[in-house]
Amino acid sequence: MSKLRVGITTLVGLLASFSVFADIGIDEKINLAVKPYSDAVTGFIFSSFPVAGVQIPFVLVWLIIAATIFTFYFNFINLRAFKHGFQLVRGDYHDPKAAGEVTHFQALATALSGTVGLGNIAGVAVAVSLGGPGATFWMILAGFLGMSSKFTECTLGVKYRNTLPDGTVSGGPMYYLTKGLAEKGPNFAKLGKVLAVLFAVFCVGGSFGGGNMFQANQSFAQLVNVTGGEASLMADKGWLYGLVIAALVGLVIIGGIKGIARVTSKIVPFMAVTYVIAGLAIILLNASLVPSAFGAIIAGAFTAEGISGGVIGVLFQGFKRAAFSNEAGVGSAAIAHSAVQTNRPVTEGFVALYEPFIDTVVVCTITALVIIITGTWNPSVDPSAGVQLTSTAFESAFSWFPYVLTVAVLLFAFSTMISWSYYGLKAWTFLFGENRYTDGTYKILFLFFVVVGSSMQLGAVIDFSDAMIFAMAFPNLLGCYFLLPVVKKELNEYWADYKSGRLVKTRNS
Amino acid sequence: MSKLRVGITTLVGLLASFSVFADIGIDEKINLAVKPYSDAVTGFIFSSFPVAGVQIPFVLVWLIIAATIFTFYFNFINLRAFKHGFQLVRGDYHDPKAAGEVTHFQALATALSGTVGLGNIAGVAVAVSLGGPGATFWMILAGFLGMSSKFTECTLGVKYRNTLPDGTVSGGPMYYLTKGLAEKGPNFAKLGKVLAVLFAVFCVGGSFGGGNMFQANQSFAQLVNVTGGEASLMADKGWLYGLVIAALVGLVIIGGIKGIARVTSKIVPFMAVTYVIAGLAIILLNASLVPSAFGAIIAGAFTAEGISGGVIGVLFQGFKRAAFSNEAGVGSAAIAHSAVQTNRPVTEGFVALYEPFIDTVVVCTITALVIIITGTWNPSVDPSAGVQLTSTAFESAFSWFPYVLTVAVLLFAFSTMISWSYYGLKAWTFLFGENRYTDGTYKILFLFFVVVGSSMQLGAVIDFSDAMIFAMAFPNLLGCYFLLPVVKKELNEYWADYKSGRLVKTRNS
Amino acid sequence: MTSVLMVGVDCSDCSERAVEYAAEHARESKARLYVAHVIEWSPFSFSTVEENFERHKRREEELKRAYSDVIDPIVNPLKAEGLNVEGLVRHGHVADTINTLAVENGVTNIILGRQGTTKLKAHVFGSVGSRLVQVADCAVTVVP
């Protein structure tokens, strides 16, 4: 509880310092203070080069190329292992002796609840607004390719995880970059160290950005929108909202009040299912519009009129939002999945295939279809509206939906923040060692960025979030290239056992 | 199956002889042929005397006086034993060793399914039409008094029943009149014989009248009404309806196809409950009209304007229909109840109390209230409309109800006919001995009257039905008077055991 | 512990395993063994007048047939073997009646065969075994 007290004291201190700016608008002040730095970071990471007149950020090309190479290298593992992945999730191969350990289902569900969320709701709306319906096509394609990236990084995450003497597990790119590359020789060991540190730095940044500020910002925007927009009591009270959320997050990560996190982890899947059902209902109710919507998606993917940058611009938007939604190649999933109980690392790779599939192919497609069908994607709509756009689309069918969506957005945001606070903390302690001071410092900083995120304008937040999250992909994927043969060996051995029936099946399918 | 063949051949023969009259209307012909005899019988039995200007049939006075005397003689047993009767029905005193025998519940349910039916639906409508709302009051009073008559005759029915060597049981007034009165001395024995024969003759007549023709007639009337009244395809096809019903009844009582009877015995209670619930629903939906309806019932009971015969006329209608509905004092119930397994005859007397209570006090009151509340009882309505009146009353609340009521009426009629065919047969074999020829003759006659009943006008049928059923009350109640001390002795012994807790209770209430 | 066993049987063929199990235990512990069969019957069912009057006769027939077709083929071989066996037949709700019979005869352990009901059906309606497991006053063993 002394940690809790430290956290609260710090927060009250921060609040006090903010109040000085009260007469000139606290939100505006914070925004102005942070924006220059945010812009600088963004500019540095998204160094871009022009393709057909569109400035394509290098990191995006980096992600897509890796996903494509992995897909071919593993001979379309994303399609081949689809059925077996389902069998694993369903528990057909559970070892009864390991009952009570983390199952494939639990690892997948936990990873998903850190991923499904604002990316699927706000990100898709932005993509369709800026890139037209055609962006959906490239999003789905990127989702399919991303499955191979997830497969690779999650298999590695399990293979090179650390088990501490007390039984707790630690895993993720930090570990496979160091341990995996070290196996290849001393020079690689050195490179691995550098990549791991770089990854950890970016991961801390990402945990403050896309895993924190973006969540706080978008959930606040939705709250304002649903309580009356500009006229809302909440408008311009972002700092207050930030403080409340920071307090709740603080209770969990500093106060150790696990109950809140546990409740959230139970409600989030329920909200996700509700969201999918509502989306499907709207699509079914407008079944006659579905063919033309798909027509618009496919036509728009190759012939983009009036979209800045033409086809390349559309493709850019689709790929960008897909990557941001499913985080394939970013390395965060490798952390979440590495807790699973299995002695064949590649099994979790198969299970991880389902993450981009559910997150991008299923959920994002549903959102996109709803937006297109209801006509809400009209390009004249302000693209920075984010969640509001999706909310309006659902509202046109179910007038009560914005309230449900608000609850969902708040819960998704909360659960994503809790997950990222854990990813970030693991990276932070990898960098600075594990003791109560480093630990406490990270957590205080995390809470601080909750407040900052709630107070900034969307543009600045999204750019910064993108920058930090995407930066993680550089060290992560570079390391993955070197470790591909390791994964291939695991895969081939396992696949031979699977095909020959040498695996013990504990349940009949 | 040879019996079945005989029955069918006979029916075809009857049908053939009817077809001769086809060109002048078969229904009319049958009606004209039967009416004179029916009128003669009716006139003989309903010899009446004038009270305050109303011709009151002697038999009605006979029933009411007996019921009143029994009520006082047994010190209001109808109220005293009400709770204990319920305990018995619920099985609180079941002997587990007798499991598999006929329970109190089964005896009551079977007796009720032979009683609840057209009397409660058509009879009440006639009473309220002819006597106004006030008739309901006298009906309820008659129902309460009738409980004592049932108590007496059912106790006697069980006490003096015969158990044949093969284990089948026979019971009813025939047995208690002979065996019971024989205990009192040789002269009484002779009287008993005479009364038993008289009862058996009337019972056979009643089984052709109220237990058969009246049922066939009223169920047909309802069928015509619901299929379009005068314009119905069924109108004037009473003989055809009669043949169909006769065929079905024949399958059960001659063909031995028990399945039909068994199905009916399961559906009838369900229909009865549906009827009661629908009635209660109408009453509840018009709750505001209930006080004035009760006002009309009570006021009408003592101040009858515009009703022929004034108060006495109202009272006459109420008593008459109550007696016709619950058959208390008639002796038929004593047959049905005597099959119960018990070694204390009086227990079935307590259970039998519930028959007039449910039949008259509950069901008839509900029907009367619905008719009054919906305003369908308007005295200008043709009183011979019978079931149609009730049907119209329910229809005013639930437009689909006439169809349900039609099914209910058909099933009630069918089940009452099956029951009465058994009562009549027992009386018939009591008179003529038991062998396949007497047996077959009775059954053929019974089926013949089904066809006759369907073809006659309501007035003639009701009068004849009344006559035969009511005639049974003369020998039955006369015998009961002599046997009252026997019942009193049984009652006092049992009541002392009950009050002192000497009875074995197998279940806690 | 003086044990008194009771095995509930459905028909003479379909309860083989339960009878075998019970007989083996009775042999081992020299316990008295009751073989109980319940004819499904409810005191609250509806019946016709004719059925009521013939009920007593039918019941006698049902009991007789139960002894001759179900109980005797099981009890007689066991008796011949020298076991202390007795057959019991009663009408009623199966699980409740088996328990009543067990209580009346001081039974310490009821043995039943598992019926071939599907899981779903058993879950919705409850099988005799699962019901008896809930209500019995003595130990209940269900043999698969």
Place this chain on the structure above:
Amino acid sequence: MTSVLMVGVDCSDCSERAVEYAAEHARESKARLYVAHVIEWSPFSFSTVEENFERHKRREEELKRAYSDVIDPIVNPLKAEGLNVEGLVRHGHVADTINTLAVENGVTNIILGRQGTTKLKAHVFGSVGSRLVQVADCAVTVVP
């Protein structure tokens, strides 16, 4: 018949009658006796990232506590008495897991205490006993 017994226990105090019954049978027939405890757990529940990473540690703790608090207080006195007893603990759905343990160890008879659930609750949700009675591969005895 070489019988192998297994008694399913909830906590050391609440399963007294079932353990007594099982011990008595084990004494009589010199049968091997397993004392099994299942920690309720589902492979399809949802958890947070942090919980997942600490799950293995927690599981070890849960197993240790189950042995020390539930199994040992039951097994030790019986062992001291000279009976052939062994304790087993596993995570999972209670009824299914007890059956799995029974199959793995060649158990011929599972013994359970009846839980104090109400009839309604047991009917709707099914008790461990009634479920086991439906699914078990060996005889199941439920002690009231």
